[in-house]
Amino acid sequence: MKKRQFKQWLYPLAVASLVLLTACGGGAKPAAEGNSTGGGQAAGQSQPAATETASKEPIKVGAIFSLTGANSPLGVPEKQAVELLLKEINDAGGVDGRPVEIVFEDDKSDNTEAVKAIKKLVSKDKIVAVLGSSGSGPSLGMAEYAASENLPMISMAAADQVTNPVRAGIFKTPHTDVHGTKRIFKYLQEKGITKIATLNDSNPYGSGWTQQIQKYAPEYGITIVAEEKYGTKDPSMSSQLTKIKGTDAQVLIVAGTNPGPATIVKEAKQLNLGIPIISSHGSANSKFLELVGDAGEGVLMVAGKLLVPDQVDANDPQAAIIKKFVDGYQAAYKSEPDGFAGYGYDGLNLLVEGLKQAGGDASKLGEVLEKVKYVGVTGEFTFSAEDHNGLTEDSMIMVEVKDGKFQLLK
């Protein structure tokens, strides 16, 4: 009887002490919103993915993506791309004859869950490096912990702050709002456009864009004549558009993730806005085309080359890897990969490339990756001690929506 009672207490006690230990083990102060590890349960379900074919001990890597919640349209393709590439890597013999094993976790698009997941991966699964997460908030929380644990991390989040300021061992694959802003401004310069209006989401992604646009506009001789915001869930943005219509802006820049930009494009047509709309890479996918319908004709967009794989120039250094990735992804999942799948693909490729150059020693990964040059599906990565994103705005393209399809602008 006593024994049973003891057993009943044992589990909660163990969990509680685990939480306490991991919370204390953090050392440095993690991001404010990321540290409140309230609950006792371990986050998400883990799914060991690699089959242990080789006799040698596998290299264990963690991967945290937003598989459910608001960021799931990002996280799901990322995981699919990573699974596809993982199989290919292990079939080719892994790294130094050792297979790579990935433990997947779902952060539920939540900052706290992401930090819980990375703590679990470190303490329970003993991973040597981590991929993820999909969103900027969860990634920033994870980066704080990963940096304090000297755990190499490659994020798939857009926000510039993930790798700015640079921290040892923390890298990211997607284009940032800085690249997007500069690429759009270059285009505007070519067209001789100097007056812009912005209508950005008030979430971290859109606010990031607002900041970068403010910062770089003077450099390109551009004046912001209206700077409006909308809430992610707002059903209508027509008042903001009415205000913009009353200004002498020559073009409207919209930064947000779907469905916001699609709603704006539709309403702009209803209000007869009359100026071109340029949308950010956050909305550059087939869902956008589906949502806007024929109201989308003529909308411009800044994006990675993966958005129009069949229009990439054959002489482009990225052409080969993009073709290989798109073909493989289509064969496996019967759908076209989007930019997010590409971020995941590049992330694992970079990690494996780094591990190979470090001779399988993950502790050297942080230093090695700073010297890695890698041509990926997102762009040509050239990391350095000052740049842990490795991309430039030249790897982005401008596209126009024509006949319901994305058309590359030369």
Place this chain on the structure above:
Amino acid sequence: MTEFLQYVANGLVSGGIYAIVAVGFITIYNVSKVINLAQGEFLMLGGMVAVAMIGMNVPYVIAVVLAILLVTLVGIMMQKYVIAYVKKANPISLIILTIGISTLFRGVASLIWGKDAFALAPITSNEPISFGGVMVAQQSLWILAAVLIILFLLWYLMERTILGKKINACSVNPMAARLMGISPAKMSMLAFAISGATGAIAGIVIAPLSVTSYDIGVLLGIKGFSAAILGGLGNPLGAAVAAFLLGIVESLGAGYVSSGMKDAIAFLVLIGMLLVKPSGIFGERSVGKGGL
């Protein structure tokens, strides 16, 4: 001046949406004293079911009618199998129960249709109409038409028919109503059916203007509820007027002050008004101690 009128026009459209939601709240509240916080989910279900059916190649009109009927049925089932089942519970428990149901609806919707947003084709063409420089989407006119028709029908039902009198009787004194051979449970079911139907209509007419997704009901539910409170809970006309007011204040706030602050401005006005007149603009209608 054109700009000002355009803001007002935009505000009238969002106000119209809030008005349908608010009236849905009040219809149920008046009969059963339950504040149905799953009202926003009726909108979501209406829009999503219509989109799903059109996706299965069901003709537009039939899909819309089926979606409205289905959501009406959902409303009836909700009353019959949940609300009526716990008739001894106090109103607070019932309200919390409706929160649970709204979460359930959202969860089920996200399982069936995923978390993506969907577009619905407009009832008539996408071309806007210009009224002396003020641009209005054709769909917006449909929204306003839907609001006016719903308000008129509800007014007619409540004020001009025996059925309306029965509903009123249940709300004033359920015991006396029962003695007169009126079943309060049936009237409550009718109220849920009406709420479901109006909610579905709202969800369908607003979907083409922007997009619809599993979670659009949350924000619209809050806005509609605020309008219902502002107008004086229990008063359909007051709720409709308050809803239009809320929409216009939001739109003007976004236009003349700051778009980042538009919700803050709208709710500040709401709080201010309630501080001055706690029972709402038109005052809470005194409807006895009705209930199930």
